[in-house]
Amino acid sequence: xxxxxxxxxxxxVQKGGISIINCAYENTAFDYFPWYQQFPGKGPALLIAxxxxxxxxxxxxxxxSFNKSAKQFSLHIMDSxxxxxxxxxxxxxxxxxxxxxxxxxxxxxxxP
Amino acid sequence: xxxxxxxxxxxVTETGTPVTLRCHQTENHRYMYWYRQDPGHGLRLIxxxxxxxxxxxxxVSDGYSVSRSKTEDFLLTLESxxxxxxxVYFCAISDPTSxxxxxxxxxxxxxxxxxx
Numbered sequence: 001x002x003x004x005x006x007x008x009x010x011x012x013v014q015k016g017g018i019s020i021i022n023c024a025y026e027n028t029a030f031d032y033f034p035w036y037q038q039f040p041g042k043g044p045a046l047l048i049a050x051x052x053x054x055x056x057x058x059x060x061x062x063x064x065s066f067n068k069s070a071k072q073f074s075l076h077i078m079d080s081x082x083x084x085x086x087x088x089x090x091x092x093x094x095x096x097x098x099x100x101x102x103x104x105x106x107x108x109x110x111x112p
Numbered sequence: 113x114x115x116x117x118x119x120x121x122x123x124v125t126e127t128g129t130p131v132t133l134r135c136h137q138t139e140n141h142r143y144m145y146w147y148r149q150d151p152g153h154g155l156r157l158i159x160x161x162x163x164x165x166x167x168x169x170x171x172v173s174d175g176y177s178v179s180r181s182k183t184e185d186f187l188l189t190l191e192s193x194x195x196x197x198x199x200v201y202f203c204a205i206s207d208p209t210s211x212x213x214x215x216x217x218x219x220x221x222x223x224x225x226x227x228x
Contacts, residue, residue, distance in 0.1 A: 006154075032213060032215045034213070034215075034216065041221075041222075042221060042222070043116075043202050043204075043219030043220055043221055043222055044155070044202070044219050045218075045219065046213075046216055046217075046218075049213050049216070089154060089155065093215045095214070095215055097162075098143050098162075098206055098208060098214070098215055099145075099157065099160065099170075100215065100217060102154045102155045102156075103154060104152065104153065104154040105154045
């Protein structure tokens with residue numbers, strides 16, 4: 001029940017295309033859903049986050065879509081660029097102990 | 113990297129040797145975390161701290177111990193390193209009193225550990 005399942009494991013998208021990464025969860029107590037971006041040799045960095053009181057959050061080319069009834073959330077990267085090539089992690093938290101439950105990660109490659 | 117340093121950045125050691133990794137923060141954040149990252153497993157929590165001398169286990173704590181004697185430093189010790197502990201280790205910090213999202217964790221640059 002504590003798991004966050006992330007798919008796909010890897011993704012190749014043409015430059016200018018839309019990249020979509022999905023996550024699913026079981027624990028209905030989760031109330032914080034961040035996405036992190038990690039470049040090779042670096043630590044993960046917060047990209048965008050959402051709480052379940054909204055269904056969508058957009059920051060530039062990055063959008064989180066949240067479906068509370070389906071217990072799913074996804075990251076959409078519009079107009080994908082080669083600089084977006086990285087590993088992306090979704091996560092979730094109940095906020096009670098400030099621990100994050102992590103997805104397994106998606107390696108995204110944007111082809112020029 | 114949000115005022116977080118990790119040392120050493122790279123280490124090669126032999127099986128059975130004790131190893132200590134250090135995480136140092138200048139943000140005065142209350143929470144500190146140690147993760148390991150392995151291909152196919154994402155990030156797995158080893159131990160975390162919610163204050164000086166206050167620590168608790170994560171999902172993969174066997175073979176690891178931690179100490180936090182000062183707000184800014186969080187040490188991870190492998191008592192007797194094994195080859196299965198070869199990994200990249202990340203330290204993270206968070207503070208429930210700061211920012212829009214109190215649960216946000218900020219990561220250090222990582223330590224790459226190879227146990228031969």
